[in-house]
Amino acid sequence: MPAPDRTVVRLTGESDLSTDPLLTRELARAAALGARAVIVDVAGVRFWDCSGLHALADLTAELDTAGRQCRIVGAGPATRRLIGMADFAGVLDLDGPVQLSRRPRRQPSPPPPAPVWRRPVEVPA
Numbered sequence: 001m002p003a004p005d006r007t008v009v010r011l012t013g014e015s016d017l018s019t020d021p022l023l024t025r026e027l028a029r030a031a032a033l034g035a036r037a038v039i040v041d042v043a044g045v046r047f048w049d050c051s052g053l054h055a056l057a058d059l060t061a062e063l064d065t066a067g068r069q070c071r072i073v074g075a076g077p078a079t080r081r082l083i084g085m086a087d088f089a090g091v092l093d094l095d096g097p098v099q100l101s102r103r104p105r106r107q108p109s110p111p112p113p114a115p116v117w118r119r120p121v122e123v124p125a
Contacts, residue, residue, distance in 0.1 A: 004035075005035055005036040005037060006035050006036070006037045006038070006039055007030045007031075007033045007035040007037070007038050007039070008038075008039045008040075008041060009026065009027065009030045009038060009039070009040045009041065010041040010043075010044060011023070011040065011041065011042050011044060011045050012044035012045065013044070013045065013046060013047075014045070014046055014047040014048075015045050015047065015048050015049070015051070015052030015055075016047065016048070016049045016051060016052065017049060017051045019052075020051040020052065020054075020055060023052060023055045024055045024058075027040070027055055027056070027058075027059045028059075031059060031062060031063060031068075035068075036068055036069065037068065037069040037070070037071060038059065038063060038068070038069070038070045038071075039070075039071050039073055040056060040059075040070060040071070040072050040073070041073050041074045042072055042073070042074050042075050042079060043073075043074030043075075043076065044074075045079065048078075048079055048082050050082075050086050053082070053083065053086055053088050053092070056070070056072060056088075056092055057088060057091045057092060060091060060092060060093065061091075069093065070092075070093060071093045071094075071095065072092050072093060072094050072095065073094075073095040074095070075094055075095070075096075080094070080096075080097070080098050081098075083098050084098040
């Protein structure tokens with residue numbers, strides 16, 4: 001619920017490298033309003049890449065330094081998985097737990113055998 005000490009930002013559409021300048025600018029505008037907390041509602045975001053997460057992490061760090069808060073709300077399962085896989089779980093303040101991928105991790109393949117180099121043997125004719 002909006003209050004005098006909160007600014008709410010609702011994101012929609014796609015958040016990727018092409019929209020990063022717009023996202024960064026709008027988050028900075030929200031932070032400049034001076035509210036104690038910036039609430040970022042991400043429920044309407046259909047697609048993320050890490051550039052959007054970096055913008056949120058940068059805002060969170062900036063506000064934290066000033067004794068303020070950035071809280072992420074409305075993150076769906078895909079967004080929570082991306083946050084977990086990209087290792088942003090400890091950086092972003094979410095309204096619930098991060099969902100890690102349920103797929104088992106693949107065991108790394110053993111390294112290929114080292115090549116064996118042999119000197120050519122000359123056979124007398």
